[in-house]
Amino acid sequence: MSQHRHPGAPGRAGAVPALPELPEATVARLPEYLRALHAIAETGHETVSSEGLANAAGVNSAKLRKDLSHLGSYGTRGVGYDVALLIEQIESVLGLTQCRSVALVGVGNLGHALAGYDGFASRGFRIAALLDADPSRVGEEINGLVVRHVDELARVAVEESISIGVIATPAPAAQAVADQLVAVGVTSILNFAPCVLSVPEGVDVRKVDLAIELQILSFHEHRKASLTALPGGLAATDTQEAIGT
Numbered sequence: 363m364s365q366h367r368h369p370g371a372p373g374r375a376g377a378v379p380a381l382p383e384l385p386e387a388t389v390a391r392l393p394e395y396l397r398a399l400h401a402i403a404e405t406g407h408e409t410v411s412s413e414g415l416a417n418a419a420g421v422n423s424a425k426l427r428k429d430l431s432h433l434g435s436y437g438t439r440g441v442g443y444d445v446a447l448l449i450e451q452i453e454s455v456l457g458l459t460q461c462r463s464v465a466l467v468g469v470g471n472l473g474h475a476l477a478g479y480d481g482f483a484s485r486g487f488r489i490a491a492l493l494d495a496d497p498s499r500v501g502e503e504i505n506g507l508v509v510r511h512v513d514e515l516a517r518v519a520v521e522e523s524i525s526i527g528v529i530a531t532p533a534p535a536a537q538a539v540a541d542q543l544v545a546v547g548v549t550s551i552l553n554f555a556p557c558v559l560s561v562p563e564g565v566d567v568r569k570v571d572l573a574i575e576l577q578i579l580s581f582h583e584h585r586k587a588s589l590t591a592l593p594g595g596l597a598a599t600d601t602q603e604a605i606g607t
C-alpha cells in the first residue's frame with residue numbers, strides 16, 4: 363500500500379488532543395500490533411512480552427519496542443506489556459475510539475466484495491453508504507445497505523457523517539469521484555483504482571494495488587532464482603526481512 367500525505371492536514375474532528383509525531387512506518391505497523399493484541403486478548407492473556415507480540419505481529423522485537431516507545435509505552439521488565447492498556451493506547455492514537463463512517467463509491471465486483479465484508483465494524487469502521495453511477499445498480503441491497511446514485515453523494519455525506527471515502531471505480535472515473543468526495547468535505551480517501559489521484563492539501567490518500575504487491579513478490583522470486591543459479595546457491599536469508607516487512 364502506498365500513500366500520499368499532505369502536511370498540516372486539518373482533519374474534521376475539531377478539538378482532538380495533540381498526538382505524538384509518529385514516523386509513517388510506525389503508524390503503518392500499529393494496526394498489525396492491534397490485530398495481534400486482540401488475538402492475544404482473546405486467548406485470555408493479560409500481558410505479553412515484546413518478543414511474543416513481535417512474533418504475533420510478524421515484525422522484529424527491537425522495531426516493535428522502538429515503535430511502542432513513541433507512544434510512551436515501554437512495558438514492565440520481566441512482565442511485558444499490559445495487553446488491554448496497549449490496545450487502548452494504540453486505538454487512541456489511531457483515532458479508533460470513535461466509529462468512522464465510510465462511503466464506498468463504485469459497487470462493481472470489488473465494491474460488492476467490500477460491501478459484503480463483515481470485518482470492518484469490529485475494526486472501527488462502518489460502511490454507511492454505497493454509491494454507483496450505473497442506474498441499474500442503484501436500489502440493489504447489499505448487506506442491509508441500498509446502493510444510491512453517486513449524484514446523491516453530498517446529501518449522503520451529511521446524513522451519514524462520512525469521514526472516509528473508498529473508491530472502487532474503474533481508473534478513468536477515479537479522479538472525478540475523488541473530486542466529488544473532496545467537494546463534499548471528505549479528507550481521507552482509500553483508492554483501489556490503479557491510478558494516481560490529485561487532491562488538495564489537507565486530503566490524505568492511500569492506494570491499494572494488489573497487482574503492485576504481486577509485482578514486488580515477482581521481483582523477489584526473480585531475485586531468489588538468480589541467486590540460486592549462482593555458485594553456492596541462495597544464502598539463508600530471512601525473506602520477510604529482505605522484503606522489508
Ligand SMILES: NC(=O)c1ccc[n+]([C@@H]2O[C@H](COP(=O)([O-])OP(=O)(O)OC[C@H]3O[C@@H](n4cnc5c(N)ncnc54)[C@H](O)[C@@H]3O)[C@@H](O)[C@H]2O)c1
Nearest residue numbers: 468470471472494495496530531532533535555570571572
Ligand atoms: N486494488 C486492487 O488490488 C484491485 C483489485 C481488483 C480491482 N481493482 C480496481 O478496482 C476498480 C473496480 O474494479 P471492479 O472489478 O470492481 O470493476 P467493475 O467494473 O466491476 O465495477 C466498477 C463500478 O464502478 C461504477 N462506476 C463507474 N464510474 C463511476 C462513477 N463516476 N461514480 C460512481 N460509480 C462509478 C460502475 O458502474 C461499476 O459498478 C478498478 O479500478 C480495478 O482496477 C483493484
